Structure formats: C-alpha cells, structure tokens
Amino acid sequence: MPEGTRIHERHARLKDALVGVVGSRNLIAEAQALEPHLRDWRGRYVGRTPFMVRPGSTAEVAEVVRLCAEARVPMVPQGGNTGLVAGAIPFEAGEEVVVNLGRLNRIRDLDAANFTVTVEAGCILQDIQAAAAEADRLFPLSLGAEGTCQIGGNLATNAGGVQVLRYGNARELVLGLEVVLPDGQVWDGLRGLRKDNTGYDLKQLFIGAEGTLGIITAAVLELFARPRETVTAFVAVPSPEAAVELLGRTRSGTGEAVTSFELIPRIGLEMAVRHVEGCSDPLAEPSPWYVLIELYGGREDGSLGAALETVLARAFEDALVPDAALAQNAQQAADFWRLREGIVEGQLYEGGSIKNDVSVAVSRVPAFIATASAEVERLCPGIRPVAFGHVGDGNVHFNLSQPESAERDDFLARWDEIAHAVHDVTARMGGSISAEHGLGRMKVQEAERLKSPVELAMMRAVKRCFDPRNLMNPGKLVDPGS
Ligand SMILES: Cc1cc2nc3c(=O)[nH]c(=O)nc-3n(C[C@H](O)[C@H](O)[C@H](O)COP(=O)(O)OP(=O)(O)OC[C@H]3O[C@@H](n4cnc5c(N)ncnc54)[C@H](O)[C@@H]3O)c2cc1C
Known part of the structure; x- marks a missing residue:
C-alpha cells in the first residue's frame, strides 16, 4: 500500500484483509464492545482504535502483524489490560489497531x-x-x-x-x-x-x-x-529501619525461606480497616509500621514456624518487634493478606491519590521513605503518604493520598509535579522510577529526563533495529527518535 495513503483509507483496506485472517467475529469495531479495551485500568486515559483483532493462533498473529506492517498501520498488543501505565491501549488519535491475545489461551x-x-x-x-x-x-x-x-x-x-x-x-x-x-x-x-x-x-x-x-x-x-509448609505472620515494627533489620534476620534465621516481606504503614492499615469489608487490625496495640511476612518450606514438620518464632522472639528482646501474630490457619493468613491488598482499595475512599511505584536498594528504603515524604509534604502540606509494598525487593508503592481538606481534582492536577519530585529523590538514591509496571505511556518522558544519554541511545538503537518503522506499540516505553 503506498506510504502516502491516509491512515483512514489504509484502515479501511486493511479491515477486509484482517477479517480474512481472524474471521468477522474476531474483528471488533463496535463502540460498546471496544470500550473496556480502550480505557486503562486507572481510568486516566481513553484511547481510540478503528478496530481490535483477536487472532487465535501464532500463525494468525503473524499474518495480522504482516498485514498491518505492509499497510504501515501501527499496532498495540493487549493482554488483560490490567497494566498501570497505559501501555496496552491506543492513543486518542485512533491510528493503532489493537491486537488482543486473549484467544491464545492454551x-x-x-x-x-x-x-x-x-x-x-x-x-x-x-x-x-x-x-x-x-x-x-x-x-x-x-x-x-x-x-x-x-x-x-x-x-x-x-x-x-x-x-x-x-x-x-x-x-x-x-x-x-x-x-x-x-x-x-x-x-x-x-x-x-x-x-x-x-x-x-x-x-x-x-x-x-x-x-x-x-x-x-x-x-x-x-x-x-510446591511448598509443604507456609508460615504467615503479621508483625509490628517501630520504623522502616526496623523492618529492614528484621528482613535480614528473617532471611538468615529461616535459611532463605522468605517469599514475601511486605511493609504496611499504620495509615494504610487504617484506610483498609475503615473502608474494606473483612479487614480488621490483628494486633491489640497500634504500631506506626507493620510487616507481613510469608515463608515457604519443603517440610511438613512445623520447623519453619519454629524458626520464625525464634527470629521474632530475639527481635522482641531487642525491641525490634513489639508484637506479632502468626496465622494459625489458612483463613487467618488470608485475612492478613486481605489487609495488605486492601490498602489500595481503602485509598480509593480517601479522595484522590497519586501513585508512584519506585525501587531503591533495600538498605535505602528507610531513607527513601523519609526523604520523599518530607519532599511531598513541602510541596503539598497535609498530603498523606501511604508508603507500602514489597520492601524485601526495595520496591515501595509510594502512594500519596490528598490532604483531607483538598479538592480531589485540584490535587490530581498536580500529579506530574509531585511525581517528578518523587522521581528526583529516587534518582538521587540510585533507584528506579518504575519498579514493576513499566514505562508505558505515562513515564516515557520521565525516563528520558532521568536516564543517561548512553542508556537512552542503546534503548533507541534496539528499538530501531527490531522495529525500524516504529509500528509496534509506538509512543510507549521509548521514543526511537529520527
Ligand atoms: C490490582 C492490580 C494489582 C497489580 N499488582 C501488580 C504487582 O504486584 N506486580 C506487577 O508487576 N504488576 C502489578 N499490576 C500491574 C499489571 O497487572 C501487570 O503489569 C500485568 O503483568 C499486566 O498484564 P496484562 O495481561 O494485563 O497486560 P496488559 O495491561 O494488557 O499489557 C501490558 C503491556 O504489555 C504489552 N503486552 C501485553 N500482552 C503482550 C504480548 N503478548 N506480547 C507483547 N506485549 C504484550 C502491552 O502492549 C502493554 O504495553 C497490578 C495491576 C492491578 C490492576
């Protein structure tokens, strides 16, 4: 197809060819059916597309891609569309075809x-x-x-x-x-x-x-x-420093059996308890911080639980752990996890929240939380940092709830400004501005601002090598430049 042909004409011609590959049932062009595939999970972006295709085999994917490439039509691969950086949806201009992989499920x-x-x-x-x-x-x-x-x-x-x-x-x-x-x-x-x-x-x-x-x-x-023994504990700690110290002791004291080590701040626990059904505080006295620890072991003799109890008893003696609850059954373990997972849901009821998913070296997590909290408080007095997450990996979900008195939209309008400040702190500590979710559409400019020219040049070279026409999910992750 000639390069100069307008994109809408190219879409129209491509459509019939794609129907020939996937069948008319698997080419979706109707607005209502498309809607959930065009909106990102957090509802910050809504894109447009001429149609979405649902190939059913590798051969069909290959043919769909070949036809799109031949027609110079860009594509967006899409899975479950649960990504949190708007990577799986098209842009508002409506040029990209969505290639949904849901039928390849064998x-x-x-x-x-x-x-x-x-x-x-x-x-x-x-x-x-x-x-x-x-x-x-x-x-x-x-x-x-x-x-x-x-x-x-x-x-x-x-x-x-x-x-x-x-x-x-x-x-x-x-x-x-x-x-x-x-x-x-x-x-x-x-x-x-x-x-x-x-x-x-x-x-x-x-x-x-x-x-x-x-x-x-x-x-x-x-x-x-498959693990034969799972031990789950909900543990109070006075500070993130204590959490990091406890992580080291637990890893050593249980023979590297720690599978999860999740930090939870009091404010996050309170939000979950206040708003999420089935969430309650497992400990008698409030604590400023908690960790949810889970261990997997290969034996069924209770030795793992005993090892954790020994670690916690010593930590108690050293004033590192004022209180802890070990799950006595699967339901209790699920209740601890419900609290952890309930933080995000609880935050929904507390007005606007600006999300940051960053990582630093595990040893730097306490300094990161202190410095970033001070920085956002300086920018926005009354802001409520809810710093939680996979602290065992140095990964902090640094989610910021609006000040109680603020207007939701006014607060959210400051997303980029506040996120930039958090990213600056992260970068100064040698961390990553995206620990888990990628760059998608949301963080492309931030990555360009913070990555070194050498790193950016290598990334662009890789992109241009594989996708010289910039047809595969353009505008996401890296701008290949000219
Ligand atoms: C409640 C909740 C909890 C979450 N918790 C975590 C967490 O703990 N850790 C974590 O890492 N993430 C988490 N996420 C983010 C998200 O679930 C993950 O990023 C997930 O891996 C995305 O999978 P998906 O199928 O939904 O991908 P999508 O959202 O459909 O796509 C994500 C990106 O991958 C691309 N893509 C999708 N399929 C393909 C394919 N077959 N080939 C090439 N590219 C493809 C898309 O173009 C897009 O850029 C969470 C999200 C939610 C909503």
Whole structure:
C-alpha cells in the first residue's frame, strides 16, 4: 500500500484483509464492545482504535502483524489490560489497531520432570498457577490482578508481585519464548533449557519491552517444588529501619525461606480497616509500621514456624518487634493478606491519590521513605503518604493520598509535579522510577529526563533495529527518535 495513503483509507483496506485472517467475529469495531479495551485500568486515559483483532493462533498473529506492517498501520498488543501505565491501549488519535491475545489461551505442555510449562500468551496467570499445582508444582508469579492479567502481559511488563524475593521477577521465570516480530516473522525460541550459552540472550529483550519489539505468543516457564509448609505472620515494627533489620534476620534465621516481606504503614492499615469489608487490625496495640511476612518450606514438620518464632522472639528482646501474630490457619493468613491488598482499595475512599511505584536498594528504603515524604509534604502540606509494598525487593508503592481538606481534582492536577519530585529523590538514591509496571505511556518522558544519554541511545538503537518503522506499540516505553 503506498506510504502516502491516509491512515483512514489504509484502515479501511486493511479491515477486509484482517477479517480474512481472524474471521468477522474476531474483528471488533463496535463502540460498546471496544470500550473496556480502550480505557486503562486507572481510568486516566481513553484511547481510540478503528478496530481490535483477536487472532487465535501464532500463525494468525503473524499474518495480522504482516498485514498491518505492509499497510504501515501501527499496532498495540493487549493482554488483560490490567497494566498501570497505559501501555496496552491506543492513543486518542485512533491510528493503532489493537491486537488482543486473549484467544491464545492454551497450555501447550507441562513437563513435570523438567519443571517447565509451555503456555500461550493469552493464558490467565491464575490458570497457569492452577495447572502447575495440579501437577504438584509451583508457578510462583503472583499479583493482585492474577485473575485477569495474562502471561504475555506479565512477561511484556516483567511483572514482579509478592514473591520476587524468593523466585525473582517474571524475567527470571522464563526459559524460552515464541515471538512474532514487527514484520510478521515468527521467532521460535521455545527452549526449555537452563543452560544455553550460544550467544545473546534474545528472549530477555522481549521481556519488559512492553510490546514495543514484537508480540509474545508463547513461553516456556520455570516451575518449582510446591511448598509443604507456609508460615504467615503479621508483625509490628517501630520504623522502616526496623523492618529492614528484621528482613535480614528473617532471611538468615529461616535459611532463605522468605517469599514475601511486605511493609504496611499504620495509615494504610487504617484506610483498609475503615473502608474494606473483612479487614480488621490483628494486633491489640497500634504500631506506626507493620510487616507481613510469608515463608515457604519443603517440610511438613512445623520447623519453619519454629524458626520464625525464634527470629521474632530475639527481635522482641531487642525491641525490634513489639508484637506479632502468626496465622494459625489458612483463613487467618488470608485475612492478613486481605489487609495488605486492601490498602489500595481503602485509598480509593480517601479522595484522590497519586501513585508512584519506585525501587531503591533495600538498605535505602528507610531513607527513601523519609526523604520523599518530607519532599511531598513541602510541596503539598497535609498530603498523606501511604508508603507500602514489597520492601524485601526495595520496591515501595509510594502512594500519596490528598490532604483531607483538598479538592480531589485540584490535587490530581498536580500529579506530574509531585511525581517528578518523587522521581528526583529516587534518582538521587540510585533507584528506579518504575519498579514493576513499566514505562508505558505515562513515564516515557520521565525516563528520558532521568536516564543517561548512553542508556537512552542503546534503548533507541534496539528499538530501531527490531522495529525500524516504529509500528509496534509506538509512543510507549521509548521514543526511537529520527
Ligand atoms: C490490582 C492490580 C494489582 C497489580 N499488582 C501488580 C504487582 O504486584 N506486580 C506487577 O508487576 N504488576 C502489578 N499490576 C500491574 C499489571 O497487572 C501487570 O503489569 C500485568 O503483568 C499486566 O498484564 P496484562 O495481561 O494485563 O497486560 P496488559 O495491561 O494488557 O499489557 C501490558 C503491556 O504489555 C504489552 N503486552 C501485553 N500482552 C503482550 C504480548 N503478548 N506480547 C507483547 N506485549 C504484550 C502491552 O502492549 C502493554 O504495553 C497490578 C495491576 C492491578 C490492576
């Protein structure tokens, strides 16, 4: 198709060709059906598209991409659309075709002896966890959106979640990938190998690339032994410094059995208790900070619980832990987690909230929280920092609730200004402005502001190498420049 042809004409001509590939039922152009696919999870952005296609196989994805590339029409890969940086939706101009991976949802193979599972990109994360459990294996990636997000989206955003401390990010859980490149070629890298030193580790380029280098269609994921004992504790600590000290002691004292170590501030607990059904304070006395600790062990003899009790008893003697509750059953453990997960929901009822998902070295978490809190208070007196999250990974969800007296919209209008200040503190501490969710559309400019010229040049070179026409999720993650 000639390059100069207007985009709307190209869309019109492309449409028939795409129907020929996916069938008319899988080309969605009707506004109501499209609506949830055009709005980001937080509702900050609503995009437009001429249509969304739902290919049902790798071959169909490849043909869809080839046709779009030939027509010079940009594409947005979309999984469960639970991403938090508006990476999976098109821009308002309405140029991109949405390529939704939901129909690629087969588990192709589970090799229990190799501790691997081969899945298609559209598999829901929870379904993969269930398939692993059925084979007496564990797929440890776990996050709040697991009932909706898809493994393709998890890999494209290098998702983290609550067990990174023990098992790593999504990046560490992948042995092989199948990818449709921006010109429609298929790369079959579905190898279940733990050792492969035959050159560049190409799969890692696509993990965390947020769909800007190609569309992931399948993956070989690593499985682990299923834990035989789970110990969950809700522990009061006087400060983030104490939390970090306790983390070190717990890791050492339990033989690296810590899978989750989540920091919770009193203000976050109160918001959850106030607004979220089923949330209650497990401890008798209030504490300024808490940690939710979870351990996985391979034995069923109670030894892990005993090890944690020893760690906590010593911490109690050293005034590091004033109080703690160990879950006595699965329901109690679920109640502790409900509190942790209830923080975000509780914040919804407290007016506007400006979200930051950052990371620093674990040892710097206390200094980060203190410095960033002081900085946002200086900018916006009365602001209520709710700093919580995966402190075991140095990952702080530094979410800022509006001052009680402020107008919601006035507060939210200051999102960029306040987020910039938080990012500056993060950068000064050698941290990352996106610990988990990627850059998407929201943080492209911030990454450009804060990354070094050398790093940016390398990223742009990679993008231009794989996608010289900038057709694969343009405007997200990195601007390739001219
Ligand atoms: C309640 C809640 C809790 C969350 N908790 C966490 C958490 O603890 N840790 C965490 O890391 N994230 C978390 N997230 C963010 C989100 O769930 C993750 O980023 C998730 O991995 C996105 O998966 P998805 O299928 O929804 O992807 P989408 O939102 O559809 O897409 C995300 C990005 O990946 C690209 N993409 C999607 N599929 C493909 C594919 N097959 N090939 C190439 N590119 C693709 C999209 O273009 C987009 O750029 C949370 C979100 C919510 C709503």
